Amino acid sequence: MVTMEEMVEDYSPPSKLYIVTIGIILILSGIVRFYGLDTESMWLDELTSLWAINGDSWEGAMSNWLSMVGMGTWLMYFWKSFVGDSDFALRSISAISGIILVFLVAEFCRRHNDEKAAIMASSMISISHLAILYSQEFRPYMFTTTFLWIALILIR
Numbered sequence: 001m002v003t004m005e006e007m008v009e010d011y012s013p014p015s016k017l018y019i020v021t022i023g024i025i026l027i028l029s030g031i032v033r034f035y036g037l038d039t040e041s042m043w044l045d046e047l048t049s050l051w052a053i054n055g056d057s058w059e060g061a062m063s064n065w066l067s068m069v070g071m072g073t074w075l076m077y078f079w080k081s082f083v084g085d086s087d088f089a090l091r092s093i094s095a096i097s098g099i100i101l102v103f104l105v106a107e108f109c110r111r112h113n114d115e116k117a118a119i120m121a122s123s124m125i126s127i128s129h130l131a132i133l134y135s136q137e138f139r140p141y142m143f144t145t146t147f148l149w150i151a152l153i154l155i156r
Contacts, residue, residue, distance in 0.1 A: 011111075014110060014115065015115060018110070018115040018118070018119070021119055022103070022106050022118070022119070022122060025102065025106070025119070025122050025123055025126050026099060026102060026103060026126075028126060029098065029099050029102045029126040030095075030099050032126070032127070032132055033095040033098045033099060033132060033135040033136065034092070034095050036136075037087070037088050037091050037092065037095060037136055038086065038087040038088035038091065041087070042087060042090075042138065045137075045139055046090075046091075046137060046138040046139060049073075049076060049138055049139055049140070050080075050085070050090065050138065052073050052076075053073055053076045053077040053080055055077075058074055058077045058078065061073045061074060061076070061077040062074055072140030072143070072144060073140075075093070075140075075143065076090075076093065076138070076140065079093045087138075090138040091136055091137060091138050093138070093143060094134065094135050094136065094137055094138065094139070094141070094142040094143065095135050095136065095142075097135065097142040097143035097145075097146040098131060098132070098134070098135030098142045098146075099135075100146050101125065101131070101142065101145060101146045101149060102122050102125055102126045103122070104146065104149040104150060104153060105118075105121050105122050105125050105149065106118040106119070106121065106122035107153065108149065108152060108153055108156070109121045109122070111153075111156070112156065
C-alpha cells in the first residue's frame with residue numbers, strides 16, 4: 001500500500017519543454033476539432049440527442065429513454081441552455097471535451113511513465129481519426145470518455 005507521503009515524494013513538476021510541447025499539441029488539437037464543426041448538418045443520432053434535451057426542464061431531459069447515458073443528457077441540456085442551439089454551439093461541448101481528453105491522457109502518462117510517453121500518447125490521441133470525429137458530434141461519447149479518464153487519474 002502506498003502512503004500519501006510516498007505519493008507526494010514521487011511527484012515531480014513538469015519541465016518547461018514538456019509544458020510548451022503539450023501546449024502546442026493542445027492548440028493543434030483544438031484546431032482540428034473545431035475546424036469545420038458546423039459544415040455538415042446533424043445526423044439522426046445527433047437529432048435524437050437534441051430531441052431528448054428539448055424538454056422544459058432538466059428533469060424532463062433525464063426522464064426519457066436517452067437518460068441511459070447517465071448525466072450526458074443532463075449536461076447536454078444545460079449546455080444547450082448556456083450556448084444556444086446552433087450546430088456549432090451544440091457540437092462544441094464534444095470538441096472541448098476532446099481537447100481536455102488530450103491533456104488528461106498526457107498527464108496520466110506523465111505521472112505514471114515519463115514525459116516522453118505523455119507526449120507520444122497525447123500526440124496519438126490528438127490526431128486519432130475517431131477521436132476527432134467523436135469530438136465533432138453532438139453525442140455523449142467524447143465527454144463520457146473524458147469523465148472516464150478523470151476517474152482513472154483520481155483512482156491512481
